[in-house]
Amino acid sequence: MDFKDGQEPNIIELRKVGQSYDGGQSWIIKDLDFLIEDKAGQGEFVVILGMSGCGKSTLLRYIAGLQKPTEGEVLIHGKPVSESDRVSMVFQQYSSLPWMTVLENVSLALKYKGVDKKEREERAMELIQLVGLDGHEQKFARYPTLSGGQLQRVAIARSLIANPDIILMDEPFGALDINTRLQMQDLLAEIWMKFHPTVIFVTHDISEAVYLGDDIYIMKSPPSRFVRHIKVDLPFHRSKQTKREARFVELVREVEDAMIEVSQMG
Ligand SMILES: Nc1ncnc2c1ncn2[C@@H]1O[C@H](COP(=O)(O)OP(=O)(O)O)[C@@H](O)[C@H]1O
Numbered sequence: 001m002d003f004k005d006g007q008e009p010n011i012i013e014l015r016k017v018g019q020s021y022d023g024g025q026s027w028i029i030k031d032l033d034f035l036i037e038d039k040a041g042q043g044e045f046v047v048i049l050g051m052s053g054c055g056k057s058t059l060l061r062y063i064a065g066l067q068k069p070t071e072g073e074v075l076i077h078g079k080p081v082s083e084s085d086r087v088s089m090v091f092q093q094y095s096s097l098p099w100m101t102v103l104e105n106v107s108l109a110l111k112y113k114g115v116d117k118k119e120r121e122e123r124a125m126e127l128i129q130l131v132g133l134d135g136h137e138q139k140f141a142r143y144p145t146l147s148g149g150q151l152q153r154v155a156i157a158r159s160l161i162a163n164p165d166i167i168l169m170d171e172p173f174g175a176l177d178i179n180t181r182l183q184m185q186d187l188l189a190e191i192w193m194k195f196h197p198t199v200i201f202v203t204h205d206i207s208e209a210v211y212l213g214d215d216i217y218i219m220k221s222p223p224s225r226f227v228r229h230i231k232v233d234l235p236f237h238r239s240k241q242t243k244r245e246a247r248f249v250e251l252v253r254e255v256e257d258a259m260i261e262v263s264q265m266g
């Protein structure tokens with residue numbers, strides 16, 4: 001392990017990762033390297049772009065410790081990934097438990113940890129307020145009792161409760177209407193400012209990628225690996241106004257061009 005003097009190990013590191021489902025005849029992912037450095041207490045907002053089927057969800061499953069690659073290494077905080085790492089995940093599909101209330105869903109992870117009821121409900125209520133769902137805590141976390149946007153708010157609150165330092169988000173706003181989606185982007189930006197986790201965010205929406213991301217990584221189609229890295233040099237605090245600024249528009253175009261170029265790679 002390469003610990004640089006006095007420095008923390010990298011928060012996420014994938015080394016020479018490959019994925020094959022047919023005994024190595026064909027590779028979905030091949031020779032993929034991915035490195036997110038730990039910036040103590042600062043976190044980073046990383047966006048992954050790439051065509052459907054290139055392995056984005058697979059990568060998130062590696063980082064969550066839900067799947068092992070066919071070859072290569074996945075290190076979290078410099079150690080092989082294990083389920084005990086503080087990683088949580090938000091999916092596009094509503095992943096809350098529909099037979100439980102909002103409050104029960106959000107506090108569930110603390111129940112597993114043995115936190116007593118009073119404390120876990122207090123902590124859950126703070127997060128329910130943070131995501132704008134106070135007043136809804138006793139409702140069942142299911143559609144249409146709650147709207148799609150509200151259910152994703154529940155999912156975000158659930159992902160925050162165990163105080164993770166890595167949050168994986170797999171097209172979390174992909175099923176939402178455009179206005180709800182824009183609101184959720186601002187909510188997520190606000191939450192990120194508050195907690196500074198490392199977020200790995202998968203989306204197909206380039207404007208969303210530039211608005212939320214510090215770094216955008218683009219994957220090529222299989223055999224996949226990262227082929228572009230675009231640093232988003234926009235101010236730290238972003239608002240609706242940011243989207244009107246010349247640099248924002250320029251970055252969106254830059255990412256679009258990169259996506260077209262990548263789509264033509266073999
Ligand atoms: N268990 C499996 N067996 C065979 N192929 C699989 C399996 N799981 C995923 N794949 C394939 O791996 C590729 C990458 O999937 P995925 O990570 O979901 O891509 P993305 O999220 O970028 O759309 C897809 O072509 C998918 O069909």
Ligand SMILES: [Mg+2]
Nearest residue numbers: 056057058170
């Ligand atoms: Mg996917």
